[in-house]
Amino acid sequence: MTKIPSLIKEVLVNVFKKPATHMYPFEKPDISEGFRGRPYFLWERCVECGICEYVCPTFAIKLKWTEGRHVPWYDMSRCCFCHICIYNCPSNAILPSKDFELSSYTRHVYEGLPKVPPAPFESTGIYKPRYINIDYSHCVECRLCADVCPTNAITMTIKDGRVVPQYDADICILCHKCVDICPTEAISSTTEFPKKPEKIPKELPLSPLEKAGLIRHRTILFDRNICTGCTLCAKVCPTEAIVMKEIGGRLQPIYDIRKCIFCGQCYEVCPVNAISFEPDLPPGLRRKKPKQ
Amino acid sequence: MKNMSSLISLVVGPQHPALHEPERFVFKIEGETIVDVEPRLGYVHRGIEKLMETKEHTEAIYLAERVCGICNVAHTLSFGEAIEEAAGIEVPSRAKYLRVIIHELNRIHSHLLLLGVAAELMGFETLFMLIWRDREIVMKLVEDLTGNRVISSLVIVGGVSRDISLELIHKMKKHLPKLYERVKQYKKMMEEDPTFTARTVNVGYLSKSKMLELGGVGPTARGSSVKMDVRDFDPYEAYDEIPFNVAVYDEGDSWARFMVRVDEVLEAINIILYALDHLPQGPIRVIPPRAFEGEGFGRVEAPRGEVFHHTIWRGESKPWRHRIRTPTYANIPAVCEMFKGYHLADAPVILGSIDPCFSCTDRLYVVDAKTGKEKVIPYWYIRKKYWKR
Numbered sequence: 121m122t123k124i125p126s127l128i129k130e131v132l133v134n135v136f137k138k139p140a141t142h143m144y145p146f147e148k149p150d151i152s153e154g155f156r157g158r159p160y161f162l163w164e165r166c167v168e169c170g171i172c173e174y175v176c177p178t179f180a181i182k183l184k185w186t187e188g189r190h191v192p193w194y195d196m197s198r199c200c201f202c203h204i205c206i207y208n209c210p211s212n213a214i215l216p217s218k219d220f221e222l223s224s225y226t227r228h229v230y231e232g233l234p235k236v237p238p239a240p241f242e243s244t245g246i247y248k249p250r251y252i253n254i255d256y257s258h259c260v261e262c263r264l265c266a267d268v269c270p271t272n273a274i275t276m277t278i279k280d281g282r283v284v285p286q287y288d289a290d291i292c293i294l295c296h297k298c299v300d301i302c303p304t305e306a307i308s309s310t311t312e313f314p315k316k317p318e319k320i321p322k323e324l325p326l327s328p329l330e331k332a333g334l335i336r337h338r339t340i341l342f343d344r345n346i347c348t349g350c351t352l353c354a355k356v357c358p359t360e361a362i363v364m365k366e367i368g369g370r371l372q373p374i375y376d377i378r379k380c381i382f383c384g385q386c387y388e389v390c391p392v393n394a395i396s397f398e399p400d401l402p403p404g405l406r407r408k409k410p411k412q
Numbered sequence: 413m414k415n416m417s418s419l420i421s422l423v424v425g426p427q428h429p430a431l432h433e434p435e436r437f438v439f440k441i442e443g444e445t446i447v448d449v450e451p452r453l454g455y456v457h458r459g460i461e462k463l464m465e466t467k468e469h470t471e472a473i474y475l476a477e478r479v480c481g482i483c484n485v486a487h488t489l490s491f492g493e494a495i496e497e498a499a500g501i502e503v504p505s506r507a508k509y510l511r512v513i514i515h516e517l518n519r520i521h522s523h524l525l526l527l528g529v530a531a532e533l534m535g536f537e538t539l540f541m542l543i544w545r546d547r548e549i550v551m552k553l554v555e556d557l558t559g560n561r562v563i564s565s566l567v568i569v570g571g572v573s574r575d576i577s578l579e580l581i582h583k584m585k586k587h588l589p590k591l592y593e594r595v596k597q598y599k600k601m602m603e604e605d606p607t608f609t610a611r612t613v614n615v616g617y618l619s620k621s622k623m624l625e626l627g628g629v630g631p632t633a634r635g636s637s638v639k640m641d642v643r644d645f646d647p648y649e650a651y652d653e654i655p656f657n658v659a660v661y662d663e664g665d666s667w668a669r670f671m672v673r674v675d676e677v678l679e680a681i682n683i684i685l686y687a688l689d690h691l692p693q694g695p696i697r698v699i700p701p702r703a704f705e706g707e708g709f710g711r712v713e714a715p716r717g718e719v720f721h722h723t724i725w726r727g728e729s730k731p732w733r734h735r736i737r738t739p740t741y742a743n744i745p746a747v748c749e750m751f752k753g754y755h756l757a758d759a760p761v762i763l764g765s766i767d768p769c770f771s772c773t774d775r776l777y778v779v780d781a782k783t784g785k786e787k788v789i790p791y792w793y794i795r796k797k798y799w800k801r
């Protein structure tokens with residue numbers, strides 16, 4: 121003879137009770153006070169410090185240049201709703217919400233807001249540097265700015281017969297090291313972000329050296345028949361513009377004109393006089409003569 | 413020859429209705445009786461330890477949380493303990509008590525989940541529904557405290573992310589004694605009810621000496637009268653100030669392992685009520701350094717057993733090495749021993765009695781195709797042989 125199970129009483133009590141199931145789509149559930157839902161961004165409070173981007177574990181926040189401001193864009197499909205951005209925001213520009221019905225028919229991408237309000241500090245007359253201007257008519261092509269840049273936002277390129285710095289606004293952190301170090305004050309910062317930022321202007325003016333009739337650049341030529349592959353020129357080069365590479369079973373010097381500062385040390389050190397100079401850049405890179 | 417002819421290999425998994433996670437067991441059966449088991453791990457290997465080396469600790473704690481969704485607090489707590497030991501930080505005492513509260517709430521929710529699942533596995537769906545309905549009380553309290561039902565994100569390195577309000581303390585003191593009464597009723601049911609006892613009593617027996625030999629952890633070991641609880645012999649956070657009992661059963665079968673969990677739920681409610689009464693005032697967080705040098709261990713009693721995080725930092729903002737040891741991996745040899753000599757129909761219940769969580773289990777495993785030998789490859793060997801820069 122088996123005992124009557126004690127669950128029978130529980131079952132009988134529950135027969136006359138209302139069901140515990142929530143009828144979800146028709147009846148909204150009761151969400152508690154501190155629920156971690158979708159965060160909302162307020163750009164009129166944002167001071168553009170970038171802490172939310174740094175602290176986000178899933179890369180759901182990205183700072184982008186929008187109409188002259190560097191403001192956070194938000195990708196909901198990456199967000200893990202940890203609210204660490206809200207705990208860390210210094211100006212309360214991110215608001216928590218209770219939104220949890222977040223599914224959609226299209227894929228989420230980084231989303232901004234439709235309107236870009238002015239920054240909060242601009243109403244009190246304080247402006248933030250936004251962009252670096254390079255005045256190419258004063259640039260003496262010393263490449264100090266490219267050396268000092270911590271994020272490689274300034275790099276050297278060849279255009280119109282000049283080896284000049286080019287500026288990438290997306291990577292720049294506006295540390296102003298290049299402004300401080302420039303010997304001719306050719307680099308300055310502005311508070312206005314241009315509508316179409318371009319890395320380098322289409323036409324470059326004459327450099328101050330060219331105006332004075334001086335030619336700064338020389339092309340280094342290697343006579344590969346005489347070269348013994350002693351690697352002395354690569355060792356003496358201060359900017360690693362000459363690198364030794366093995367080609368066809370022989371060590372041969374490879375020369376990068378963008379890194380060269382034209383100091384002439386390799387010419388002096390070469391034991392067999394395999395290095396020679398030619399005035400100006402190689403013919404293909406020289407400034408084209410204006411059409412008449 | 414006689415034995416060979418009657419042995420049948422039966423493959424269960426990786427996709428099987430009785431197992432809720434992908435794992436394969438090859439049962440060698442003779443008639444109805446299981447003679448031998450071969451487990452095969454590694455279906456959900458995700459490379460988390462390697463990924464951990466590319467993240468700073470502010471980001472990596474959210475990765476540690478996702479090792480296992482059910483025992484997420486245990487993993488974050490263990491990660492935080494390891495980092496705090498390596499960096500030499502002392503957590504404020506209010507944060508320690510709040511960590512204890514969320515840890516025990518997580519334990520209640522995990523144990524009630526397992527008891528419901530176990531009841532469902534043995535075809536007792538009424539108990540499953542009732543237990544899961546009462547689990548909602550805990551889920552609601554966790555949502556109030558942390559802001560989410562399961563993934564809590566309350567523990568961060570150096571403390572906790574948000575404070576508990578007075579209203580919530582009153583709410584917890586109101587709801588938890590109700591749950592205590594309910595769980596006591598379930599305990600009585602599980603002791604008496606023939607539907608439950610017929611499937612669990614004297615099923616999956618493992619003696620104390622065998623359990624010590626195979627190295628089981630957590631409630632699995634406590635069911636075989638091994639008194640082993642990290643909270644008891646190596647107290648972390650505020651457990652040295654809070655009195656509690658370690659639930660130990662001497663039977664060693666599946667029933668004992670379930671009853672250990674029921675007792676732990678009752679004990680956890682007492683711990684939370686004690687911690688709420690003795691909650692100290694003060695700050696809830698200290699700011700940790702970003703880069704430091706050192707080595708740290710975090711040992712935490714998760715709902716399934718001991719979770720262990722070991723981290724080595726060499727003065728950079730990212731760890732040089734992070735190692736995670738999870739409880740189910742330690743319990744796999746024990747559960748393979750439990751299967752032997754019982755019917756095939758008992759296999760889901762026996763497996764359910766160790767509370768398996770396979771997504772935190774998987775490690776690197778290599779099988780030599782020619783000889784059929786299996787071996788675990790250590791980290792230095794991979795680094796030496798396969799890493800090319």
